[in-house]
Amino acid sequence: MDIFLERLFDGVTNGTVYAIMALALVVVFRGTGTINFAQGEMALFTTYIAWALTTQDVPVWAAALVACAVGFVLGAVTERTLIRPVRRRNDMATLIVALGLFTAFNALAGLLFDSETKTMPGLFPGGQEDYFAVAGTRLYFDALGVWLVVAVLIGLVFALFNRTRLGLHMRAVADNPESAALSGVRTGRILMLGWGLAGIIGSLAGILIAPLSSQQLSLTTMFPILIYASAAALFGGLDSPIGAVVGGLAIGLLEAMITGYVDFVGGALQQTAALVVIVLILLFRPTGLFGTRQMERL
């Protein structure tokens, strides 16, 4: 029972981070029609910025806010200057630009912050003694903190989509860009804000996961998370924010349980095992659990 709870907590923690990264991918996909493969590396870059600020004695919360602001600007500027000019041609061009950005942001992070592994301070107390006992298992404050931040973030994103005018316009552009423009919605501005919003969400994912990751903060920290997040978004349905959240949690839990309980799947097969399950599910439900749009665009 103890070991089960431990795996459950691990799974939920990783799952929530995958969930918000997947949410960032979904926000971009709904507007642009492609997966932004650079999302993880953009998040890596802003997480490095947060780390650099903490080495200058900036409190970690303030550093996180700055990183989120940089993430917003980075996302918005990327959409305006690199994605919009190629978007009209076709989706493949967008994909290629995103792949280019993937390597560019990774290289830039390496150039500015070198390839040494950094220790990113957590937003929450992460000491050995900072835990609640839940049925004899330790639930650490830093894990619980991640759950809370993610829960609040998801609540905010859903409120934005469903309760505000901006969110309504974002949904309209995702649904039918032409009719949105004909209604007076400035679709370009909405797409730019969407990329900016994804930049904020991604930054937060990076800042939350880096202190907990076994890799700490290094140039390869975000890549596996992007893979899981892409799988989570696909699993939940690429155009569904609820799907991203459910998909992220499902993958986090699958990963923790499969590696925990299936002996022959050691650390090396960990990623593969979770992905195999996703592939199996997608075989039976190609649009994902909550997806609506036809996926021919990919």
Place this chain on the structure above:
Amino acid sequence: MSLLKVTGLCAGYGPARVLHGLDLAVEPGEVVVMLGANGAGKTTTMRALSGLIPHTGTVVLDGTPLDGLGAPEIVAAGVSLVPQGRGTFSHLSVMDNLKVGAALRKDADGIAADIDTWCGVFPILARRAKQEAGTLSGGEQQMLAVARALMSRPKLLLCDEPSLGLAPKIVAELFEVLGEVNRTQGTALLLVEQNADLALGLASRVYLLEVGRVVAEGDADRFRGDESIRRAYLGL
């Protein structure tokens, strides 16, 4: 002064030019219909006028040139298009569709009042307010598309083949409402329509298009009465 004055309009898609110097005008409160065979450039005219595709030539609304403006700016100027086919947001609720139609307006009370007005004119929208637009029938979706376009309070409403694919009874109902909007709100209408008889019943003036130009224009009565024009151009 004309509400809309179009002079020498040229537009197309990439290298394919569709309009070759089209002239037309719509007076305030007038209902005008464009007739013509497939490929004459009716839809292209609508898309150029609403800023969806670029054009050369001049388009002036109420004395203000619209040339070079994007679709949202043209809506702001007072021209709203009901596009051909799907003009709704199929995954948004009927209510949200109407709200998006008011995207440029800041008067929350006025928006709520207009939603009430159009739900009164199209009772089906009130009954289906929470339903996703994609679950509505074709006729209901067209009513929603018209109401959505009217939510911006346009001076000029463009309708691109509103009758397309709809049952005759629904089409008659839709045209009745368009006439009512024109009479009660004073909104000028520029229609593209295949159903010439129906359009001639509503319109006061007609433009006849052929390969990207206006080849004839006149009072709707004259077109209704003139057998040779009817046979030559309207296929009646």
